[in-house]
Amino acid sequence: AQSVTQLDSHVSVSEGTPVLLRCNYSSSYSPSLFWYVQHPNKGLQLLLKYTSAATLVKGINGFEAEFKKSETSFHLTKPSAHMSDAAEYFCVVSDLRNNNDMRFGAGTRLTVKP
Amino acid sequence: GAGVSQSPRYKVAKRGQDVALRCDPISGHVSLFWYQQALGQGPEFLTYFQNEAQLDKSGLPSDRFFAERPEGSVSTLKIQRTQQEDSAVYLCASSPGPFQGNEQFFGPGTRLTVL
Numbered sequence: 490a491q492s493v494t495q496l497d498s499h500v501s502v503s504e505g506t507p508v509l510l511r512c513n514y515s516s517s518y519s520p521s522l523f524w525y526v527q528h529p530n531k532g533l534q535l536l537l538k539y540t541s542a543a544t545l546v547k548g549i550n551g552f553e554a555e556f557k558k559s560e561t562s563f564h565l566t567k568p569s570a571h572m573s574d575a576a577e578y579f580c581v582v583s584d585l586r587n588n589n590d591m592r593f594g595a596g597t598r599l600t601v602k603p
Numbered sequence: 604g605a606g607v608s609q610s611p612r613y614k615v616a617k618r619g620q621d622v623a624l625r626c627d628p629i630s631g632h633v634s635l636f637w638y639q640q641a642l643g644q645g646p647e648f649l650t651y652f653q654n655e656a657q658l659d660k661s662g663l664p665s666d667r668f669f670a671e672r673p674e675g676s677v678s679t680l681k682i683q684r685t686q687q688e689d690s691a692v693y694l695c696a697s698s699p700g701p702f703q704g705n706e707q708f709f710g711p712g713t714r715l716t717v718l
Contacts, residue, residue, distance in 0.1 A: 523706070533646075533694070533709040579645050589701050590636060590659060593645035 491516040491582045495594035503602045508552075508567040510597045512580030515561065522563045523581040523591070524554055533579070539563065550574070575601045605629070607710035609695050615716045616685045624680045624713045628697030635678050636707060637670055638694040646694050652678060653701060685717045 496511040514520060524536040537548025544556040554565045563580060580594040608627045616622050628635050634653055638646035639662075649668070651659040654675035663670070667686075672678040682689055692714050696707040 525709075532711045533696075535706050538706060589634065589698065589705055589707075590648045590651050590662075591638075591646075591696075591707060592648065593638075596643075596645045 491518075491520060491584050491592050493580045493582045493592060493594040495578075495580050495597050497597050498595065499598045499600070501600040501602060502570045504572055505569050508565070508570045508574065508599065510565040510578050510580075510599065512563045512565065512594060513561050514563060514580070514582045516582055516584055518584040518586050520582045520584050521589070522554075522556060523583070524548065524552070524563075524565050525579045525581060525593075527577045527579065527596075529576075536565070536578075570599075570601045572601050572603065575599055607695055607697055607708050609693075609710040609713050611713060612711060613714050613716075615718065617718055618685060618687060620685050621681065621683045622685055622715065624682075624693050624715070626678045626680070626695030626697075626710060628676065628678070628695070629708055630676075631699070632697035632708075633675075633700040634698040634705070634707075635672055636696045636698075637678070637680050638696065639664075640692040640694055640712070642691070649680070649693075682715075685715075687717050690715055690717045 493514045522539040525533045537546045539556045547553045577596045581591045583589045583591045610625045637649040640646040648662040650670045652672040667683045669681045692712040694712045695710045698705040698707045
């Protein structure tokens with residue numbers, strides 16, 4: 490079965506500095522990988538997804554992630570943090586053989602300091 | 604509406620009561636999923652429907668949990684004899700079909716509090 494591990498439960502950065510949220514996955518098949526963001530009292534929103542095309546994936550709001558099969562990683566990055574980026578971020582894996590049901594990581598809470 | 608909707612948004616139940624949570628997926632979406640999100644945790648898979656067929660219910664935590672989607676659109680998650688450990692946000696998601704990498708669209712969730 491597939492699973493993900495988010496290596497940091499909380500990341501704090503200053504506004505204007507880079508963001509790195511780490512994710513490692515486990516899947517016995519070719520996975521699809523996603524990053525979702527959850528703002529307080531709001532629904533989950535897709536940031537970006539990887540589906541076996543280009544390994545560097547660009548998403549909304551300046552985020553991007555790189556699929557590295559040799560490292561089984563899918564880290565999320567952004568060059569310059571904004572205050573509005575403060576939220577909970579979830580790395581997610583799914584595979585077609587398991588009906589595409591999504592397995593979420595435990596989440597990383599991003600805090601952005603002024 | 605354009606998105607996934609869920610009702611009620613908030614539900615308070617006394618321990619032992621039965622509750623029913625409703626999900627209206629995006630029109631035409633074949634796949635429907637239910638997740639449970641405990642406080643401070645990521646969502647956990649409960650069950651999956653393809654049209655009206657429940658293809659996977661491996662995530663349902665006990666036989667008190669039951670889900671249905673009789674006409675392949677609206678779905679209901681029912682919890683019988685609620686317990687305090689059932690307190691969580693219940694999320695519904697839909698997607699166009701069981702295709703590789705299909706994005707799931709999530710509703711706002713129903714926050715269940717069992718007293």
